[in-house]
Amino acid sequence: MRDRINSVGNTKKITDAMKLVAAAKVRKAQDAVIGARPFSEQLVKVLFAINEKLQGEDVDVPLCEKRAVKTALLIVCTGDRGLCGGFNNFIIRKTEQRCKELRAQGVEVKLITVGKKGGVYFNRRKDQYNLVKRFDMGQAPSTQDAQTISDEIFAEFTSMEVDKVEMVYSRFVSLISAEPTIQTILPLSKEGQVCTVDGVCVDADADEIFKLTTEDGKFKVERSSSETEMSEFEGVMQFEQDPNQILDALMPLYMNSQILRALQESLASELAARMNAMSTASDNAKELKKNLSLVYNRARQAKITSEIIELVAGAAAA
Known part of the structure; x- marks a missing residue:
């Protein structure tokens, strides 16, 4: 006894120490998330406004190209370690659910995992999932990390290996709340314009958010949809340069910023989940x-x- x-x-001494370490790291991660959001969100608004204005013009931008979806690529962001409650498990389950939804529409699915937990899980199930690449999350996501992932996405999309790219990650809300989110990265187009070869809509720009709540002492999942807002200055936008050149210059920046933001939000959510798990x-x-x-x-x-x-x-x- x-x-x-x-x-x-x-x-208890170990869990107390891990709680303090996570609490110290989560503040820095939270600051990174809050600092990155304004630029990332405004850049998306500008690009959507430009793309919407050019819909009727003959402008060829590969990353904005709308085509029938035969193959979709999911970028799955999990953590490198465990001991963080249901953080990794929930993202994995949502990825599996999304794969079933796409396959039910006749769309093939490829996976790129960011984080050891997701990579190990799907690598063990190669007979069920087409895992094309694995990346580690790391303790501090950088622009270089985002660039590496962005290059892989760019190669897959421009070579027409995939027709749609989505990110599955946990959006940081607060120290006690996170929203596992499915966000469309490519192509850049309006909702309903990206469809399967049979004409079935595949959620182009609407982000699907799964929010964890509780009801009668049990976990409950609430689903909602959030569309990308158009920029307020869309109607008076004028170009001094060729719009094609503007989009070519901004699209890589858009991809890098969206991926880096997702990595930062996922890391902050993981640290917050670990802090709460160790506290419990x-x-x-x-x-x-x-x-x-x-x-x-x-x-x-x-x-x-x-x-x-x-x-x-x-x-x-x-």
Whole structure:
């Protein structure tokens, strides 16, 4: 019993330390997310406005090309490590669900994983999923990391190996809330314009958000859709340069910024999930140690009482 109490106490020390480490890192990750969002969101608005204005013009931009969807590429962002509650598991389950939805529409699916957990999971199921590339998440996603992933996406899309690219990642909301999200990256077009070869819409620009809540003490998933807003200055936009040159220059920046933002949000969500998981584990360890100590003390007290009774009985008999 003493060994078990000591073991629980040592476990609590470990979970407390991991909680403090995650809490220290999550603040930095949170600042990175908040700092990247304004630029990323405004760039998307500008590009959508330009692309919308040029819909009726004969402008050839490969990354904006709309074609029937035969193959889709999913970029799946998980973590490199565990001990973060259901963070990795929920992203993996949503990826599997999305694969089923696309296959039901006759669309083939390819996967690129970012994070060891997702890479290991889908690599073990190669008979079920077409995993084309694996990347590690790392402790601090950089522009170089985003560029590497962007180059892989660019090669797949421009070579017409895939017709649609989506990212599955966890959007950071707060230290106690995250929203696993499916976001369309390519092509850049309006909702309903990207369809399968049979004409079935495949959610072009509408982001599908899965939000974790609780109901009657159990997990519940709420689904919602968020469309990309158009820029306010769309109607008066004028070009001094060739619009094709503008899009060619901005599209790589768009891809890099969207991927980097998703990586940063995923990392912040993972750290927050780990901090909360370790906090819960510490509380449980504290409660377990308390209960074990109570049982131990009762057993010890009963043994002492029994020995005293034996001594008294022996003395009385003498």
